[in-house]
Amino acid sequence: xxxxxxxxxxxxxxxxxxxxxxxxxxxxxxxxxxxxxxxxxxxxxxxxxxxxxxxxxxxxxxxxxxxxxxxxxxxxxxxxxxxxxxxxxxxxxxxxxxxxxxxxxxxxxxxxxxxxxxxxxxxxxxxxxxxxxxxxxxxxxxxxxxxxxxxxxxxxxxxxxxxxxxxxxxxxxxxxxxxxxxxxxxxxxxxxxxxxxxxxxxxxxxxxxxxxxxxxxxxxxxxxxxxxxxxxxxxxxxxxxxxxxxxxxxxxxxxxxxxxxxxxxxxxxxxxxxxxxxxxxxxxxxxxxxxxxxxxxxxxxxxxxxxxxxxxxxxxxxxxxxxxxxxxxxxxxxxxxxxxxxxxxxxxxxxxxxxxxxxxxxxxxxxxxxxxxxxxxxxxxxxxxxxxxxxxxxxxxxxxxxxxxxxxxxxxxxxxxxxxxxxxxxxxxxxxxxxxxxxxxxxxxxxxxxxxxxxxxxxxxxxxxxxxxxxxxxxxxxxxxxxxxxxxxxxxxxxxxxxxxxxxxxxxxxxxxxxxxxxxxxxxxxxxxxxxxxxxxxxxxxxxxxxxxxxxxxxxxxxxxxxxxxxxxxxxxxxxxxxxxxxxxxxxxxxxxxxxxxxxxxxxxxxxxxxxxxxxxxxxxxxxxxxxxxxxxxxxxxxxxxxxxxxxxxxxxxxxxxxxxxxxxxxxxxxxxxxxxxxxxxxxxxxxx
Ligand code: Q9C
Ligand code: ZN
Numbered sequence: 001x002x003x004x005x006x007x008x009x010x011x012x013x014x015x016x017x018x019x020x021x022x023x024x025x026x027x028x029x030x031x032x033x034x035x036x037x038x039x040x041x042x043x044x045x046x047x048x049x050x051x052x053x054x055x056x057x058x059x060x061x062x063x064x065x066x067x068x069x070x071x072x073x074x075x076x077x078x079x080x081x082x083x084x085x086x087x088x089x090x091x092x093x094x095x096x097x098x099x100x101x102x103x104x105x106x107x108x109x110x111x112x113x114x115x116x117x118x119x120x121x122x123x124x125x126x127x128x129x130x131x132x133x134x135x136x137x138x139x140x141x142x143x144x145x146x147x148x149x150x151x152x153x154x155x156x157x158x159x160x161x162x163x164x165x166x167x168x169x170x171x172x173x174x175x176x177x178x179x180x181x182x183x184x185x186x187x188x189x190x191x192x193x194x195x196x197x198x199x200x201x202x203x204x205x206x207x208x209x210x211x212x213x214x215x216x217x218x219x220x221x222x223x224x225x226x227x228x229x230x231x232x233x234x235x236x237x238x239x240x241x242x243x244x245x246x247x248x249x250x251x252x253x254x255x256x257x258x259x260x261x262x263x264x265x266x267x268x269x270x271x272x273x274x275x276x277x278x279x280x281x282x283x284x285x286x287x288x289x290x291x292x293x294x295x296x297x298x299x300x301x302x303x304x305x306x307x308x309x310x311x312x313x314x315x316x317x318x319x320x321x322x323x324x325x326x327x328x329x330x331x332x333x334x335x336x337x338x339x340x341x342x343x344x345x346x347x348x349x350x351x352x353x354x355x356x357x358x359x360x361x362x363x364x365x366x367x368x369x370x371x372x373x374x375x376x377x378x379x380x381x382x383x384x385x386x387x388x389x390x391x392x393x394x395x396x397x398x399x400x401x402x403x404x405x406x407x408x409x410x411x412x413x414x415x416x417x418x419x420x421x422x423x424x425x426x427x428x429x430x431x432x433x434x435x436x437x438x439x440x441x442x443x444x445x446x447x448x449x450x451x452x453x454x455x456x457x458x459x460x461x462x463x464x465x466x467x468x469x470x471x472x473x474x475x476x477x478x479x480x481x482x483x484x485x486x487x488x489x490x491x492x493x494x495x496x497x498x499x500x501x502x503x504x505x506x507x508x509x510x511x512x513x514x515x516x517x518x519x520x521x522x523x524x525x526x527x528x529x530x531x532x533x534x535x536x537x538x539x540x541x542x543x544x545x546x547x548x549x550x551x552x553x554x555x556x557x558x559x560x561x562x563x564x565x566x567x568x569x570x571x572x573x574x575x576x577x578x579x580x581x582x583x584x585x586x587x588x589x590x591x592x593x594x595x596x597x598x599x600x601x602x603x604x605x606x607x608x609x610x611x612x613x614x615x616x617x618x619x620x621x622x623x624x625x626x627x628x629x630x631x632x633x634x635x636x637x638x639x640x641x642x643x644x645x646x647x648x649x650x651x652x653x654x655x656x657x658x659x660x661x662x663x664x665x666x667x668x669x670x671x672x673x674x675x676x677x678x679x680x681x682x683x684x685x686x687x688x689x
Contacts, residue, residue: 017335018130018139019061020123021049025144028110032098037108039285039319040158045144048315051325057332062136069121069166076169077162077196082153086160089114104155106217117145117160124167124273127312132175132271137644138304138311138335140276142328146316148190148275149218157188157218164275164314165196168203171271178202181269181306183260184209185252185299186277186316187287189223189239193275199233204267206260208252208280208356210287211241225359228367235367238263240360244352245288249295249343250675251353252280253584256302258678259360261576262370264306266569266651272303272311278318278327283411286319293326294416295343298615300334302580305611309644311335326416337642338419339490339619342587348674358679369653370573373663375679422490426640427483429476429494431469434630437637443492444472445479453478453509460508461501470497477502477622478509481590484620485516491614491640493623495633500526502624503594510590511537519588519616521579523565523609524599530556539586543574544596554672557582559665561658565601569654573662575609581675583616591621595629603635607645610636 026042052058074083089100090111097109120143127141147164149157164182171177182197184190184207197203210216211223229237240255264272278296279287303311313331318324334340349357361374427443428436436442453475461474473496483489496502503520510516511532522528522542532538533555541557542548545564559578561570583591591613595601601609613621623640625632639645670676 015134015137016062017060017332018064018127018136019052019058019332020064020066020127020139020141020143021045022066022119022123024066025116025119025142028112028116028144030108031094031110032108034108036106037158040108040145042144043321044318044324045142047321047325048142048328051329052332055329055333057329057336060336061139061332062130064126064130064139066119067122067126068115068118069125069161073125073166073170074118074121074161076173077152077165078150079153086114086117086155106157107155107159109155113145113160119143120145120147121161121163121166124163124312124314125170127314128167128171128175128271131310131312132171132177137309138313140313140315140328140332140335142315144315146277147192147314148184148186148277148316149188149192151192151195156192158317159192162192162196164190164273165193167273167312167314168197171273172202177270179204179267179269179271181264181267181272182206182275183264183272183303184275184277184316185280185296186275187280187284187289188277188317189218189220190275190316191218191220191223194222194227194237194239197233198229198237199231201229201232201236204236204238204264204269206238206240206264207275208240208242208255210245210289211243212245213243225356225363228363235364238360238364240356242289242353242356244350246290247350247353248290248345249292250346251349252291252295253298253343253346254349254353254581254675254677255357256299257576257580257675258357261302261580262572263364263368264303265572265576265648266368266370268647268649268651269307270310272307274303274311274313275316276313276331277316278324281318281320281323281327282413283320283323284318286317290411292344292413292416293323293330294341296327297330297334297340297419298343300331301340301615302612304334305608305645306647308647330416333419338421340615341417341419341618342616346584346587346675348585349677351680354677354680361678369569369651372653373659420487422487424489425491425642426637427480427489427492428633428637429473429480429492429496430633431495431627434495434633437634439641440493440637441489443476443480443489445476450475450479457505461505473497474502474505477506481506481510481622484590484622485510487618490619491621491623493625493633493636493640495625495627495630497627499594499596499624499626500528503592504529504532506592506622506624507532507538511535516590517586517588518590518592519583519586520592520594521609521613522594522596523601523606524596526596528556539582539588541579541582543571544599554669557665557669560661562655563658565599565605567655567658568602568605568648569651570658570662571601571605572648572651573654573659575612577662577666578676580612580615582673583613585673585675588617589620591617593621593623595623595625595632597626597629603632604646604648606632607635607639608648610639611645614640
């Protein structure tokens, strides 16, 4: 079923999403027998595009024509000799093509591939142009051939020109972009991108990849976590090698929370490019991983508030046609702004993933203040040294491998459930004298106060008050949460006379139903009664400058920041290190974001928080603010409506005592919340795959 953005109430505040595709790029294929290349087929593109059309997503995008990249543009990342050599391929005989192909690794040429490679790079450039000129907010380019393996003077791994590397240089040159973040979630290491920007601090390259202690293609020493960049670019290359197959949603989200996102926010890019390969999804014969297609909705969502929302995703790999098409749809639907659903089984990262997280964090701690406190490298270097643990047994190993390959191809997984946006995106409960922001629906239940709710409210909260306004507001809030639970309204905000009372009132009502869980995020000081968390149906995370005594309840977590919520870097630390992992593991049915009076949190931080919290509870977030904070209504509504949050101005190093406080808390809570781990626990072991 398709749902147009017009189905949200009010005006569309977000700009659109570009989709760049041309059938021409399906018009080349492998012309001889080569087992290494047989998976790179034209159908990869057609099934992806057809799925977007079938799900009504293509229609919701702004369709933009491809163009050929010019010679000058290709030369931004390639040598003249190489370009001239590729230029000759359209005229070659089959025999010549085969021979030409032989000088490179795991790639094939075809008389039409040069044309397609120019279109693939040109598509990435069209996407960058559309985003940088403000024609759209973000977008995706569906291209063949892929790009991230191709090097300055060599084709490699199905790639001819390095589409994303060219796009990054082009964005800097043509649009004056200063910092580009490249996120490579393809399951192979984009060594071509790494080589291109190794010594360049203006481009931060992040890649996770199947590595298996250098046994997996392209078997490069420099794909390991300790390749951090060179010279001025030291610290701007982040590798997270996977040393086991079977990594799942928890493993991927754990790397985003504990490695990529804190660094990405500290880097503060002006543009995000994604090497969007989907061979990292379940069922892929190359990746052999277990992350489900819906995880890409989250990976996308988590990147969408960087760089003011300017995100360009460019297709790389993905060889299981079912998994590929589903993953592409999840990515595009998220770019369009539809609410995301909780990914399946977030039971915590496996031991091998934790080793990788640990190694990457410690390799980068000298470069990024958000990682300053990361644990030392394990004394025994766990990554590169046991290349051959199994001692001989080549035949055995080969059989194991075959078995594994077979089992991934036969893997079955449920199709991701349809994501249906509710008819109303954002509702606001506001005093009559406060104007309702554009795009929000003013919400009031004053006409038909539910007598049951009213009597409960009177009894519990408004015993002797006969304040009619309070009663109306609280009763509206409760009705609003009920609307959210029926998925009729996505999210909401309210200005109330007493945030604590409103919070208690919502908690009591929602957490009364046994299947509900409320994630309460309190920003700023103020007492939160401890009894609410006793049954686990409410998880309270409070971020403030108030020293609190150590909590003993798993569900009541208080984060103390010395400088309070005005300290952006401390806040970031708490958000990615604690709040997001907790939220993913808790899987709430409602998020209650409470702005305590006098919290001093900055608008940009507040909007980032509001935006990121929409990744939980299908986007069902209710924001409570004190009556006198009228100025917050606009920025809050904007985030709730899906507008990108403004970038956080350059971050300063967090206070050492804050870092330590967050770390101590994380350590203490790790036994209860597995997604908080960043090292292998000393005793007991994570699940092994
Ligand atoms: N078993 C991309 O995903 N190795 N390229 C194939 C076959 C080469 C992947 C071995 C894989 C290249 C863009
Ligand atoms: Zn790949």
